[in-house]
Amino acid sequence: MYERLYDDMERVNVRFIGMTTENTRYDFGIMYTNLFFGKPLITCMQTGRSFLMCAEDAEDVEHIQRLLKIQDSTEATAISEFFKVTLPLTSTEVQYNE
Template sequence: MESYDLYDVTEDAKVRFVGFAVNEGRYDFGIVYSDQFFGKPLVICMQTGHSALLDSSDIDDLDYLQKKFHLRTLTETIEVASFLEGVVPLSQMLEESYE
């Protein structure tokens, strides 16, 4: 079986670690801001290891967010979405960086 290298990129990426607590629980995320993946940051839940590439439109899709991070309730999902809105760049900002 032949293998094909699709890409091999090394980059200095900005990484931010954030945590917050609400009634539903405590959340710790690692956010990797990269030039890869059309500018969408990689958001990693430090408790579970679940991750997703997110922009503001992904955060607005509560069903998607709940499935990606295996959140238990709608209330929990809304709290996480509200927090992520403040740390994930707007879609428009991502689009402008590629023009």
């Protein structure tokens, strides 16, 4: 037995961005949606890990380390800086046109 919580369909914009740190290449798919309080859904193509994040969330370097399982804090800081300039500032910003 289960309870369906939601079943929504929407057209979304997806942005694909590749970036590199000193040691590692990252390829991210960023899906802008009205779901999840407006936070983009980010998928790391190398690991398949997905998470919700806005620029405010990207300030937490330790959280990024845990999400992407990064050992090096310098690398996590570089990714944090990347997300802070790439993602919307708050979870309430609309990032696409219908």
